[in-house]
Amino acid sequence: MARFFVAPEELNGPQILLTGENAQHARVLRLKAGEEVLACDGQGMECLCTVESVSAGEVILGVLERRSSRNEAAVKVSIYMAFPKADKLEHVIQKATELGAYEIVAFPSGRCISRPDDKSLKKKLERWQKIAASAAEQSGRGVIPEVIALPSFTAALERAGKADKALMFYENEHATTLRMALESGSFETVSLLTGPEGGLEEKEVEQARNAGLQVCTLGSRILRCETAPLCALSAVMYAAGEF
Amino acid sequence: MARFFVAPEELNGPQILLTGENAQHARVLRLKAGEEVLACDGQGMECLCTVESVSAGEVILGVLERRSSRNEAAVKVSIYMAFPKADKLEHVIQKATELGAYEIVAFPSGRCISRPDDKSLKKKLERWQKIAASAAEQSGRGVIPEVIALPSFTAALERAGKADKALMFYENEHATTLRMALESGSFETVSLLTGPEGGLEEKEVEQARNAGLQVCTLGSRILRCETAPLCALSAVMYAAGEF
Numbered sequence: 065m066a067r068f069f070v071a072p073e074e075l076n077g078p079q080i081l082l083t084g085e086n087a088q089h090a091r092v093l094r095l096k097a098g099e100e101v102l103a104c105d106g107q108g109m110e111c112l113c114t115v116e117s118v119s120a121g122e123v124i125l126g127v128l129e130r131r132s133s134r135n136e137a138a139v140k141v142s143i144y145m146a147f148p149k150a151d152k153l154e155h156v157i158q159k160a161t162e163l164g165a166y167e168i169v170a171f172p173s174g175r176c177i178s179r180p181d182d183k184s185l186k187k188k189l190e191r192w193q194k195i196a197a198s199a200a201e202q203s204g205r206g207v208i209p210e211v212i213a214l215p216s217f218t219a220a221l222e223r224a225g226k227a228d229k230a231l232m233f234y235e236n237e238h239a240t241t242l243r244m245a246l247e248s249g250s251f252e253t254v255s256l257l258t259g260p261e262g263g264l265e266e267k268e269v270e271q272a273r274n275a276g277l278q279v280c281t282l283g284s285r286i287l288r289c290e291t292a293p294l295c296a297l298s299a300v301m302y303a304a305g306e307f
Numbered sequence: 308m309a310r311f312f313v314a315p316e317e318l319n320g321p322q323i324l325l326t327g328e329n330a331q332h333a334r335v336l337r338l339k340a341g342e343e344v345l346a347c348d349g350q351g352m353e354c355l356c357t358v359e360s361v362s363a364g365e366v367i368l369g370v371l372e373r374r375s376s377r378n379e380a381a382v383k384v385s386i387y388m389a390f391p392k393a394d395k396l397e398h399v400i401q402k403a404t405e406l407g408a409y410e411i412v413a414f415p416s417g418r419c420i421s422r423p424d425d426k427s428l429k430k431k432l433e434r435w436q437k438i439a440a441s442a443a444e445q446s447g448r449g450v451i452p453e454v455i456a457l458p459s460f461t462a463a464l465e466r467a468g469k470a471d472k473a474l475m476f477y478e479n480e481h482a483t484t485l486r487m488a489l490e491s492g493s494f495e496t497v498s499l500l501t502g503p504e505g506g507l508e509e510k511e512v513e514q515a516r517n518a519g520l521q522v523c524t525l526g527s528r529i530l531r532c533e534t535a536p537l538c539a540l541s542a543v544m545y546a547a548g549e550f
Binding site for chain 2: 134135137159162163164202203204205241242243280281282283284285286287288291294295296298299301302303305306307
């Protein structure tokens with residue numbers, strides 16, 4: 065079923081008006097009166113609708129049912145990723161959204177080569193948020209994960225540490241597995257923190273431990289920086305009973 | 308530790324000679340006499356070596372210890388992927404190799420848009436195998452997964468069906484989860500079969516069931532064709548106790 069993201073207040077009335085990009089998209093899909101579609105607020109609420117009329121630049125939907133989104137994971141998993149080079153973060157945002165991440169948080173760490181300044185960061189965040197919205201639509205999600213940039217590694221640790229399971233992955237950790245970390249008690253929120261291309265520095269790992277993060281391995285093979293968060297996210301979703 | 312793939316028979320003597328691309332790579336790494344490196348046959352055996360001498364186009368290694376590779380998963384997971392468009396298969400080969408896949412098998416299915424002919428396939432297979440070798444080296448593996456192309460969907464089902472767990476993922480399956488499939492008995496070999504961009508046809512799913520494959524869901528979100536096999540592989544590695 066086609067799915068359109070609209071402003072949350074749009075879901076309150078008996079009709080919903082699609083305009084702009086949504087109307088264009090409806091045209092591409094060749095929507096016709098009588099078809100069923102979903103209008104989502106991107107925050108977990110959605111309306112099952114029927115198309116009432118289609119005209120140039122405007123589609124009117126009649127609301128059949130207002131309900132909670134059905135495709136959201138019960139567990140809220142936040143991806144914390146040190147700024148990688150080039151388009152790797154875009155890749156992770158797209159894939160993590162498909163895989164059901166709750167939010168994606170980028171931050172600088174010691175060995176980051178990419179360090180966007182404030183001006184370029186603003187533009188990038190807009191672009192990243194659009195990638196998340198597009199992936200949310202394609203994968204049938206009712207929530208668009210927020211993409212957040214934090215100013216420092218310390219800020220990332222502090223924020224990540226608030227989750228029920230705050231986990232950091234480090235290639236020199238061999239004793240503690242992700243499974244051990246997940247099986248030691250229940251959880252509703254999870255933070256998964258991974259490093260940049262060059263990895264995390266040993267002192268950063270110590271700092272993370274001191275901030276209350278648990279340091280885990282993702283196995284004996286060295287994963288690229290864009291592979292590690294998606295591997296961990298897939299495993300957490302599996303462990304949480306999503307599939 | 309740097310790692311070089313050599314022909315299996317090279318591992319039998321007291322010394323190993325690196326030439327060609329391996330010698331070039333050693334030069335890029337600025338290897339010096341006395342350093343330890345690994346020479347791997349790409350099939351699961353490796354020699355821990357010390358660099359004896361470095362000269363133009365030639366590096367001589369002295370073998371310290373011959374042993375089984377340490378970074379291979381106990382479970383052998385085969386990825387069966389319907390030919391996707393463009394460079395998506397390359398992406399899956401690289402990532403599946405990092406994540407520890409045993410082999411990657413591509414095949415045509417009803418809705419495949421990409422259908423390489425025999426001539427282009429031969430070239431592509433060479434390229435795909437190089438991508439697997441490069442990813443195996445970077446991730447520290449001792450086995451280079453073989454990349455195989457099969458001529459038909461039927462051939463893929465027949466081959467995939469021989470694994471202890473032969474699983475197909477389908478977005479319209481909601482009852483059987485990957486977890487149910489994995490928890491119903493032990494396994495040493497797993498086949499994970501996924502469709503192309505347009506998905507698998509219903510009659511193909513029936514055909515797979517008849518061939519003995521179990522049809523499972525990867526959750527309620529629709530995954531892109533290049534995301535699904537990597538998500539499933541990550542979850543199987545987690546379930547098998549790899550991390």
